Amino acid sequence: MRHVFLTKPIMELQDEYLSFYTEWKESRETMVPWVISKDPSDFQGMLQSLLDSEKGENLPSGWVPDSTFWLVNEDKRVLGVVNIRHTLTEKLLNCGGHIGYGIRPSERQKGYATKLLALALEKAKELGIKRALVVCDETNIGSEKTIINNGGVPDRSYEEEDGNVVKRFWIALQ
DSSP, X not given: OOOEEEEOOOGGGHHHHHHHHHHHHHHTOOOSSGGGGSOOSSHHHHHHXXXXXXXXXXOOTTOOOEEEEEXXXXXXXXXXXXXXXXXXXXXXXXXXXXXXXXXXXXGOSSSHHHHHHHHHHHHHHHTTOSEEEEEEETTOHHHHHHHHHTTOEEOOOEEOTTSOEEEEEEEEOO
């Protein structure tokens, strides 16, 4: 695997992010984490929205502050996105967790998800999170392996109203 790092969303990576976004949209897959479903057509506005969310400003009712980072390689290609929620509501405790992440479809099964989650856990620790809750759908075996590879300890699963089962894992941040 090539060298990768996390960066806050920045204007200089607009073209690379739009490439990431377009690839995901064309795949017709659910956009995970939710933050990548934000319309980037007003790119500066999207960046401001992400910054506001990090500061806890202009949040919808019941939402918590969150930080978004892009996983980038040395060629400045956006490979993935992670969203870290600073605190948990009851809903997030059941089926959202602290950390949501996704790797662009063309870059999967190359070890990037494991690295992205490892880097995200470092950021979560910097945010003062002592134990991170990370979740995945029961059917997402790849994500489950990624979480376990990063020290995830299984907790009770949660069944959503539609019958989807969410597997929950805690990771101690030392």
